[in-house]
Each structure stands twice: as structure tokens, then as C-alpha cells.
Amino acid sequence: MPAYISFLRLFSCSCALLGAGMLHASGLQPWLRELAVIPPASSAKEKDAWMRQVWTRTAEYAASLSEPAAADDCGDAMVLLVPVFQAWPDGKAAGAALAEILSVPAESIGAVSSWDDLVKHQEAIQERVRFLRLKKLAAYYDSAAIRRAVERNRDKYGERYAGAEGFLARLDEWEKELGPLDRWVEQAGPGQAARLREMVDLRRKALIEALPEQNGLKAWVSVRRFNPSGKSSFNHDRPANWQGISSMPGPGRKYRSGIVKFNGVSSSSPVEQLLADDRWVGHLDIDFSGEKLMFTGNGFGKKENRPWDVFELDLKTGKKESLTAHMPADTDSYNSCYLPDGRIIFVNTSGMQGVPCVAGVDYVGNLHLYDREKKTTRRLTFDQDNNWFPTMLPDGRVMFLRWEYTESAHYFSRVLMHMNPDGSDQKEYYGSNSYWPNSLFNARPLPGRPGMFAGIVSGHHGVKRLGELVLFDVNRGRAATEGAVQKIPGHGKPVENVTKDQLVQGLKTPYFAEPYPLNEPFPPPPAARA
Known part of the structure; x- marks a missing residue:
């Protein structure tokens, strides 16, 4: 590609929480005392x-903490x-389990029969969490x-890209000493923590x-969710690939969610929580002024009549309001864009429709347009099955995903x-008359690159709303x-046309969830332009 686009990339791991902040000074003892x-x-x-009580109490305690890094510690330790x-x-069995977790001999731990016994090992547990x-x-x-990136940035930015030669030299030193770095990382133990940190x-x-x-x-900004059920977010904090948000499984009603703020793109731990909620929150969209944030939330068990609604958060005042409270009380609203x-x-x-192959129990959502000044709402699509993820294109049109339910091919017809x-x-x-990709969720255009977009390629059954991050260019073709320009990662490798129901089951590369292209290609320095 002739220029880089920066991405904010979110990927799913098998643990409930992932963060990289400094450990809370008071350690894990307050949390263990809470339990x-x-x-x-x-x-x-x-x-x-x-x-379930332990998970719930942990989620409530973590959500109550003012320091997001401390919440990370408790969640990861749980x-x-x-x-x-x-x-x-x-x-005795509990002590043996703790010894295995800490990678130490069982006799060095002994029996762990109570919370007090566990507190004695809090520092070792915390160190393990950190590692x-x-x-x-x-x-x-x-x-x-x-x-490749360092060399390209050096050639592109010249002196404005500081440290290029040092980066390359250090990589050479590590590879000479350690061999292939990806394999070394997989095998690294606690004794190599300093080197791991240097590499990161x-x-x-x-x-x-x-x-x-x-x-x-x-x-x-981003969303953090704590799942009191103790189940991984991998398959429990999003609906299946044929469903809308109204089919969210039970944990959708039990999540402790927060919208959090990060300072700078290199920040890996949030500095502030902008909104806390005891239900599922997601599908963020920033307005064109950068002052308002729209998101999907729900009111299960609350005073609101409707389960799922679209809300707006004023980033200056912190005020939250529902934008879809006017919709019929027996409908759900979600997946919005400004x-x-x-x-x-x-x-x-x-539309009061249901997905055919599940006897209609999964409700179908179509696109609607809401004019806030006129207080009017109009339905835009009249499709048999779901629409998802509307987003603005640079040319003023709106891109969205539609499911064409057509006999056996409905596995592949989004x-x-x-x-x-x-x-x-x-x-x-993109994707008409095609068996690949099965699904193309969360597609967003690349700024400054007409016809290019990034999206999450996933299957029909299997992994939910997660998959491979792929760059597309409709100027090359639409079927x-x-x-398909390339997968990330996947430099220099052709994207294979695979026909498979559970398309991304068992990936060896990261699972991505919601890519967000950040900026236009940065112009080259004057010398390079000349």
C-alpha cells in the first residue's frame, strides 16, 4: 500500500479483562477481604x-474502583x-492449584483453606497477573x-521519525541472541519479564x-465490561452472527460496563471513567463535533419500558439521554451512527419479524432515520432479515451490512x-453473489482512501462477531x-477465497472485533514529494 492508515484495533482474549496499567498500590488484599x-x-x-456470587462481587467491586488499573488487577486475578x-x-487441593498457577512447588504453598491463607500469597499472585x-x-x-514499518517510516518521514536506526539495531540484536522472536515470546518465563517489557x-x-x-x-474512548457470570467475553458479550442485539444472551443483562477515556494512542490503561452502567454498553460512535458520544445500552430490570435503546453522552457535561425513547415500547434500538x-x-x-431458521425467536432489525429537530422517525429498509452497523462514507452515502436470507446460501449471504x-x-x-466473506461486520472506511474500508470477516455459526481484520478496495473488485487487499497480519500473502460455515474457528492469528481507522495518510516530507 502506498501509505499507512492508523488503526485502533480491539481484539478478544480468553480472559475476562486485559490491561497494562501499573498495579494498584494497596494490592489485592482489599478485593480478597471483600470476597x-x-x-x-x-x-x-x-x-x-x-x-456466581464470587464473580458478581468481583465485578461490583471492580466497577466501583476509581482507578481503572486497579480494576484490571482484580479482574485478572479472579x-x-x-x-x-x-x-x-x-x-490441600486448593494449595496445589495455586502452586500450579504460580509455577512453584506445591510444598512451598501448603494448604490454602481460607481467604486469610490466600491473602498471604497476594504479592505472588499479583506478580503472576503482571507477568x-x-x-x-x-x-x-x-x-x-x-x-518493514520502521524502514518505511524512516523513508517516509525522514528526520521527523526519530530513533529508526536504534529500533532496527535492537531488533537485529534480539534476533541474533534469541532466534525467532515470536517463538521466544511464547516460551518466555517470569525471569524474562524485563526483556518482554523492552520488546513491548x-x-x-x-x-x-x-x-x-x-x-x-x-x-x-472505549468500553470496558466486567462479566459477573465468570464466562469469557469471547462468546458471551455479543450476539451470534445471525442475531441482532435483542438476542443478546443472559450476561447482556448482568454486565458491569464503563465508557473509559485514554490519553494518547500509546496508552494501554484508561485514565478516567466517563460513564458507568450495570448493564451491557457498546457500539460507540462520536459525533462530527467530537463533543457527543452515541452508544447502545439496555434497561433490563430498570424503569425504562424498552430493553435496548440508543443513548447519547455529552462529553463535556457527562449528561446521558436516550435518543430512541420515542420508539414503540415493544421494540429494540441499537447500532447507530451520526x-x-x-x-x-x-x-x-x-417490523415485528423473526429470523426464519430459528422459528422467529430472534428479532429482525432494519434501519431507521431519526430527525432530532423535527422529532420524526422514518423506516429506511424493509428487509426480511437483519441490517447491521450503519456508518458514513466519505462521499456522503451510508454503508451497512444486510443479510440476504436465501435458502442454503444464507450462511454466506451478508x-x-x-x-x-x-x-x-x-x-x-461489496460481496454480492459471493460465498466469501460470510460476514463483514463493523466495516468502516479508510480516511483519504476512496473505496477502501476495513472490516471484520467472520463466519455464520461459531465465533460471534469476531474474526480476521481485512482491508478492502472496491476499486479492485466487489465480489x-x-x-481484498490483505489480512492484518498477512503482509504479502494473498487472501484465500474459502467457502466454510465456521470460517474463523480456531484462528492462529488474533481475533479482532471493532477496527477504527483514525487518520488520513500523512503527507511525505517536501524532499520526498520533490
Whole structure:
């Protein structure tokens, strides 16, 4: 590609929480003391209910903390200690489980029969949390990709890209000493933590902090969710690939969510929580002024009549309001985007339709247009099955994903569409008459690159709303892999046209969720332009 685009990339891991902040000064003891008030399970039958209490209390405690990094510590420690809790009340078995977690001899731990016994090992547990978090940050260490990026940035920016030769020299030293760095990271133990941290720091500096255009990005926001059920976010914090948000599984009603702010693109731990909620929150969209944030939330068990609604958060005042409270009380609203004139497009289930292959139990959502000044709402699409993720294109049209339910081919028939903001001139944008990709979720255009977009390629059954991050260019073609530029990671490799239901099951590369292209290609220095 002739120029780089910066991405804010979100990927899913098997643990409930992932962060990289400094550890809370008071350690894990306050959290463990918080859990100690829960009476122990008196029988095996009560163990599941007891574990749910432990998860719920952890989520509530983490959500109450003012320091997001401290919340990360508690969440990661909870995930780590599940085998210990499952072994109770057998103190010997619990001690053996803790020893295995800490990678130390069982006799050095002894029996762990109570919360007090566990508190004695809090520092070791915290160190283990720190190390495992560091290994996740260092995972997928692609030295060849880093080297290509450094060399390109050096040639592109010249002196404005500081430290290029040092980055390259350090990579050469590491590879000479350690061999292939991705394999070394996989095998690294706690004794190599300092080297892992150095590698993570070099990658962040070379790919993010040293880039001249990154100075313009002062802050960004994201969603953090704590799942009291104890189940991984991998398949429990999003609906299946044929469903709308109204089919969210039970944990959607139980999440402790927060919208958090990060300072600078290299920040890996939030500095402020902008909004806290005891339900699922997601699908963020910033308005064109940068002062308002729209998101999907729900009111299960609250005073609101409708379960799922689109809300707006004023980033200056912190005030929250529902934008879709006027919709019928027996419908759900979600997946929204701003138009430049202040109107919004969102998905709503007003059609009272259901997905055929599940006997209609999953409700179908279509696109609607809401004019805030006129207080009017109009349905834009009248499709048999779901629409998802409307987003603005640079040419003023709106891109969205439509599911064409057509006999057995419905496993592969989600088509990326585009239309005028008023719903007119709806037509295919990418993927018509194609068996690949099955799904193309969260597609967003690349700034300054007409016809290019990034999206998440996923399957039909299997992994939910996660998959491979792929760059597309409709100028190359609009069917199957014709317009697929490359996967990330996947430099220099052709994108294969694969027909498979569970398309991304068992990936060896990261699972991505919501790509967000950040900026236009940065202009080359004057000498390079000459």
C-alpha cells in the first residue's frame, strides 16, 4: 500500500479483562477481604451458586474502583484464581492449584483453606497477573512487520521519525541472541519479564509514539465490561452472527460496563471513567463535533419500558439521554451512527419479524432515520432479515451490512450495502453473489482512501462477531476476494477465497472485533514529494 492508515484495533482474549496499567498500590488484599464476606459453599451442589456470587462481587467491586488499573488487577486475578476457588473446601487441593498457577512447588504453598491463607500469597499472585498481562501484550510479536514499518517510516518521514536506526539495531540484536522472536515470546518465563517489557516498549514506540501524526490524537474512548457470570467475553458479550442485539444472551443483562477515556494512542490503561452502567454498553460512535458520544445500552430490570435503546453522552457535561425513547415500547434500538447534519440512523425491530431458521425467536432489525429537530422517525429498509452497523462514507452515502436470507446460501449471504442518507438508491457495495466473506461486520472506511474500508470477516455459526481484520478496495473488485487487499497480519500473502460455515474457528492469528481507522495518510516530507 502506498501509505499507512492508523488503526485502533480491539481484539478478544480468553480472559475476562486485559490491561497494562501499573498495579494498584494497596494490592489485592482489599478485593480478597471483600470476597471474604461470602459464606463458603457447604456442598458441591452449592458450589456453582457460590462461584456466581464470587464473580458478581468481583465485578461490583471492580466497577466501583476509581482507578481503572486497579480494576484490571482484580479482574485478572479472579480469572487466574478460579481453579483455587473450585478446589475449596479442600485446602490441600486448593494449595496445589495455586502452586500450579504460580509455577512453584506445591510444598512451598501448603494448604490454602481460607481467604486469610490466600491473602498471604497476594504479592505472588499479583506478580503472576503482571507477568501474564505482559505476555499478552507481547503476543504475536512479528519482528519482520516491525522492521518493514520502521524502514518505511524512516523513508517516509525522514528526520521527523526519530530513533529508526536504534529500533532496527535492537531488533537485529534480539534476533541474533534469541532466534525467532515470536517463538521466544511464547516460551518466555517470569525471569524474562524485563526483556518482554523492552520488546513491548520498542514495538509501541516504533509503530505509534514515534509517528509524527500521532501527536494530533490527544484522547480516545472505549468500553470496558466486567462479566459477573465468570464466562469469557469471547462468546458471551455479543450476539451470534445471525442475531441482532435483542438476542443478546443472559450476561447482556448482568454486565458491569464503563465508557473509559485514554490519553494518547500509546496508552494501554484508561485514565478516567466517563460513564458507568450495570448493564451491557457498546457500539460507540462520536459525533462530527467530537463533543457527543452515541452508544447502545439496555434497561433490563430498570424503569425504562424498552430493553435496548440508543443513548447519547455529552462529553463535556457527562449528561446521558436516550435518543430512541420515542420508539414503540415493544421494540429494540441499537447500532447507530451520526449524520453530518445531526440526524441519526439506527437499527430498530419495528417490523415485528423473526429470523426464519430459528422459528422467529430472534428479532429482525432494519434501519431507521431519526430527525432530532423535527422529532420524526422514518423506516429506511424493509428487509426480511437483519441490517447491521450503519456508518458514513466519505462521499456522503451510508454503508451497512444486510443479510440476504436465501435458502442454503444464507450462511454466506451478508452483503455490504450503501445508500443515500434518506434511504434511496440502496445497492450492493461489496460481496454480492459471493460465498466469501460470510460476514463483514463493523466495516468502516479508510480516511483519504476512496473505496477502501476495513472490516471484520467472520463466519455464520461459531465465533460471534469476531474474526480476521481485512482491508478492502472496491476499486479492485466487489465480489469474493477480488477487492481484498490483505489480512492484518498477512503482509504479502494473498487472501484465500474459502467457502466454510465456521470460517474463523480456531484462528492462529488474533481475533479482532471493532477496527477504527483514525487518520488520513500523512503527507511525505517536501524532499520526498520533490
